[in-house]
Amino acid sequence: xxxxxxxxxxxxxxxxxxxxxxxxxxxxxxxxxxxxxxxxxxxxxxxxxxxxxxxxxxxxxxxxxxxxxxxxxxxxxxxxxxxxxxxxxxxxxxxxxxxxxxxxxxxxxxxxxxxxxxxxxxxxxxxxxxxxxxxxxxxxxxxxxxxxxxxxxxxxxxxxxxxxxxxxxxxxxxxxxxxxxxxxxxxxxxxxxxxxxxxxxxxxxxxxxxxxxxxxxxxxxxxxxxxxxxxxxxxxxxxxxxxxxxxxxxxxxxxxxxxxxxxxxxxxxxx
Numbered sequence: 001x002x003x004x005x006x007x008x009x010x011x012x013x014x015x016x017x018x019x020x021x022x023x024x025x026x027x028x029x030x031x032x033x034x035x036x037x038x039x040x041x042x043x044x045x046x047x048x049x050x051x052x053x054x055x056x057x058x059x060x061x062x063x064x065x066x067x068x069x070x071x072x073x074x075x076x077x078x079x080x081x082x083x084x085x086x087x088x089x090x091x092x093x094x095x096x097x098x099x100x101x102x103x104x105x106x107x108x109x110x111x112x113x114x115x116x117x118x119x120x121x122x123x124x125x126x127x128x129x130x131x132x133x134x135x136x137x138x139x140x141x142x143x144x145x146x147x148x149x150x151x152x153x154x155x156x157x158x159x160x161x162x163x164x165x166x167x168x169x170x171x172x173x174x175x176x177x178x179x180x181x182x183x184x185x186x187x188x189x190x191x192x193x194x195x196x197x198x199x200x201x202x203x204x205x206x207x208x209x210x211x212x213x214x215x216x217x218x219x220x221x222x223x224x225x226x227x228x229x230x231x232x233x234x235x236x237x238x239x240x241x242x243x244x245x246x247x248x249x250x251x252x253x254x255x256x257x258x259x260x261x262x263x264x265x266x267x268x269x270x271x
Contacts, residue, residue, distance in 0.1 A: 032242045033060045034231075035070040035082035039207045040110070040259075040267055041229070044250065045083065047258055051249045057242050066185050067136065074232060075099050081243060083107065083250075084204075086227040088162060089138035102238040105247035106228040106270040108259055110203030112142050113217025117194040122150055122218055129197035130177045134184040140165050143200045146221045152176065162226055203266060213266040228270045 032052070036042040042061050049059045062079055064070045070082040071093050081104065085093070094101050119125055133143050141164040147153045148161070154171035155164050166178045182190055184202055188209035191199040203213050213220055221227075231247055233240075249255060256269035 029058045031058045033079045035062045035079040037084040037204045041083045048249045081233045092138045100235045102235045104231040107250045112221045113213040114198045114219040131198045132196035133180045133200040
């Protein structure tokens with residue numbers, strides 16, 4: 001009887017040991033929850049999933065349709081990182097809200113475009129035309145840069161174009177009017193409704209509306225834009241191994257090549 005009990009105990013111990021081993025593999029997979037805009041950020045992250053899986057990281061993508069909640073969710077610990085914003089917007093949000101965030105790495109640039117239902121060529125733009133932009137101050141500098149590059153406006157000497165506002169415009173020969181009180185996610189609808197003469201739309205919202213920046217925009221920013229999209233994390237998580245592996249995967253040649261092919265150069269990886 002004693003031998004039977006010893007044998008039974010050994011079987012139980014072996015079974016528990018196997019179960020523990022099986023369970024530990026699952027526990028070893030680090031879950032990394034990343035907030036992202038549906039296009040192109042979430043699509044890019046989907047391509048990264050299998051790469052991270054091999055590294056023992058289970059990437060969970062949480063989609064957001066606006067520019068406010070991803071940072072709020074990150075600050076509140078609901079997600080581990082976010083991937084939707086460019087550097088200037090990130091800096092503005094950190095300053096305005098006191099977020100304890102860190103820039104974990106630059107990933108790609110989405111070319112900002114100005115679209116129109118009324119003109120096909122910028123030479124057709126009439127005096128007194130209305131240009132509608134977002135209410136995000138972090139985008140104003142890049143829009144003004146596009147307009148200055150096209151010879152439509154000129155800012156005051158010494159102004160940093162990346163942070164310029166419409167008050168910094170010194171020369172406006174066509175007397176262009178600027179409306180900048182529309183939420184970024186509503187600009188594609190503004191364009192479809194034929195409001196204004198030119199509408200500045202962020203590339204991710206342009207794509208969601210079926211627009212191709214390089215083909216459909218009347219004006220588009222240069223490819224050396226300083227407005228790179230980044231991975232944002234809480235300060236204490238900047239050096240986490242899972243975050244480093246995420247950034248490394250996003251910056252890999254495999255993903256860079258995929259981005260270029262997928263969006264025909266309208267979205268370009270940061271070298």
